[in-house]
Amino acid sequence: MNERRTMLGAYLPGDSTAVLRELDVPRPGPNQVLVEVGASGICGSDIGYIYHEHKGHRGVDGAAYRGVVAGHEPAGRVVASGPGCKRFGEGDRVIVYHIAGCGLCENCRRGYFISCSAEERQAYGWQRDGGHARYVLAEEATCVPLPDALSYVDGALIACGFGTAYEGLRRIGVNGDGDLLVVGLGPVGLAAGMIGKGMGARTIVGVEVSPQRRAWAEKLGVFDATVEPAESAEDTAALVADVLGAPGASTTIDCSGSRAGRSAAIAGAAEWGRVSLVGEGGTLETEVSDALLHKQLTLHASWVTSLVAMTELAENLARWGIRPQDVVSDRFALDDVDEAYRLAAGASQGKVVLLPSPELRT
Incomplete structure (x- = not known):
């Protein structure tokens, strides 16, 4: 990857605006990968529980949003991997499953990180930095292969809405x-x-x-x-x-x-x-x-899906010749994130997505 020290990330103050702030480009630690984000979707739960007002969500006391980079629907390309990574490496196209679970509770062992019962459970875009930035730091265990027949926009939609x-x-x-x-x-x-x-x-x-x-x-x-x-x-x-x-x-x-x-x-x-x-x-x-x-x-x-089923879905969509990106009505550059959120919270016909990396807009 080109060596970048800083990047812009989108944050949601809770007053029906989205703002960009500069932050350091993260470096992957053990069992982590750095993903250049090709597409990052805006979800209805982002609108209802973060954009308009920070509030508790799905059993979380108080405000569920922890002031991190928003966006829990990213897909992109791995540009760096940390020590211990075994499955994904530089150049791999991935969908990021939007919950990092403990990996040990019964739900995680079934692949349902969404229902992880451990205190360390973190959702991208809620408790840890998400996909509304040029890069997202992801646990290797939360990555799902993105078939070559599908675009990064397809992958972003699979990450949440299509998986659900x-x-x-x-x-x-x-x-x-x-x-x-x-x-x-x-x-x-x-x-x-x-x-x-x-x-x-x-x-x-x-x-x-x-x-x-x-x-x-x-x-x-x-x-x-x-x-x-x-x-x-x-x-x-x-x-x-x-x-x-x-x-x-x-x-x-x-x-x-x-x-x-x-x-x-x-x-x-x-x-x-x-x-x-x-x-x-x-x-x-x-x-x-x-x-x-x-x-x-x-x-x-049901609540979202499992890692195994998300992988199966991506493969099935490629085999069926079905493109999730067909439900997208509006695409925005990261610089226009405030406009994108206003539309997603208002009169958008279909899905609204951000395209944070100009190099990956395919």
Whole structure:
């Protein structure tokens, strides 16, 4: 790598702004790699829990954000490795799984660093420096190979949103024997539709309040139809049933994180259907007997995915010829990070990503 002593990194003060500050380029220690960041996504959780206001998140007391370089969705190229690295070295293209776990608890040993139970658990962009900079210092154990057929933007999307969608769809066994209903067509919902297509879902229907997001989803060419939700979940389910020509979808996934969206995912499921909940926040309220018991539904809830499944997803996307970057509506240079966050927090149609390294903008 070209020897650089300092770089700019983006920080989120918690007042609906993003600012750049100069910091030293880190040097990798034992079992660490230095990654030149080709792309770094802006996630909805960054907006809700850091950008507008620093606050606790997912069981973390107080402000979860520790004043570090933001961004937990980086992908790039390894430019240096520290002592003890065995799998990744200079020139390797990688996705950075966004949690550095202890590696020893039961969840880490299953590859679910996201659910690490140890005190030393750190999320990139939350408790340790993340991807909104030219370089990010990563634990080798958190790196996932990025296939040559995929871009750095593809990799950044796999790091969080596509990984989250994939885990949810794996839990409910999406396949060519049934249909898929996706509720909420933000970046994760768009990812669910694209992955569902790759997994062979027969018919894919999306439900979304925003006409802009419905229009963006339709451009992707993976949804057979998109539906504006009705006043009640039952009425929305009836609209979906009309599209499917069946009483409901065998698999449904809620990516909205809203009470209304979750109700629509449950109401839109067919008898013996399987429902996946991946949207963060909000509440779940449902009538039990008719909505769940009498329909013999199975509900699954999942949180991101595992290292193994993320690796599998990247390989599958390359094999299916599916490009996550297709859900990106806006790309920004790191210098324009404040504008990028304003758009991501407002009226963006699809995903917003930063491109911190000019040399890796491919």
